[in-house]
Amino acid sequence: MADVDEYYAAQFEEIRRRISARGAAQRRRSRIMTLAGSTLAAVLLTGGAFAVVQATDTEKSGSVCYQAADTDSASTEVSAAPTDGVIGELPAMADRVTAAENQCAASWQIGAVGGATGRVPDLFTCVLADGRLGVFPVDGRTDCLALNLGKP
Known part of the structure; x- marks a missing residue:
């Protein structure tokens, strides 16, 4: 019975590890997408401001x-x-x-x-x-x- 408990404990630990790894990967992707979006927005706003500031x-x-x-x-x-x-x-x-x-x-x-x-x-x-x-x-x-x- 101890072997079965150890087996289930190991399986449960592996599932927790995979969930944790998947969550970390999702958080990394989310941070990257947020950074990319923010960078793009900043570039577009700067370009727009530059276009507005230039005199004809x-x-x-x-x-x-x-x-x-x-x-x-x-x-x-x-x-x-x-x-x-x-x-x-x-x-x-x-x-x-x-x-x-x-x-x-x-x-x-x-x-x-x-x-x-x-x-x-x-x-x-x-x-x-x-x-x-x-x-x-x-x-x-x-x-x-x-x-x-x-x-x-």
């Missing part, structure tokens, strides 16, 4: 003039009037930078940026996160890298 070529034809070398400072948006009411292709980056700095200099000149008329500081230009150009007054210590912005 029409919006990129405008620039932002900042009062200080800081993206949180007061700013004014400027752009050139389109020829015949139609905005054409986006100009080359060098032309965009020149236009942005000229427009911001004019804004400083009339007091639309900085408040005081007549004084135009030296300016530098960076590419904002959405692709537009940001024009900042030179303060001697801040550049595009310090602002976490791209160079044009």
Whole structure:
């Protein structure tokens, strides 16, 4: 009778081991599927956010003039009037930078940026996160890298 009890105990232990192993495998698969789903969702959301944040070529034809070398400072948006009411292709980056700095200099000149008329500081230009150009007054210590912005 002891052999029969040992046999059943061994069989019962084997069944418990298999159930436990199957449960562990299911938990692993569940964790993997959850991780894969979460990763996919994060990638899709990031891609969607990136698409929403990017400015169109029409919006990129405008620039932002900042009062200080800081993206949180007061700013004014400027752009050139389109020829015949139609905005054409986006100009080359060098032309965009020149236009942005000229427009911001004019804004400083009339007091639309900085408040005081007549004084135009030296300016530098960076590419904002959405692709537009940001024009900042030179303060001697801040550049595009310090602002976490791209160079044009």
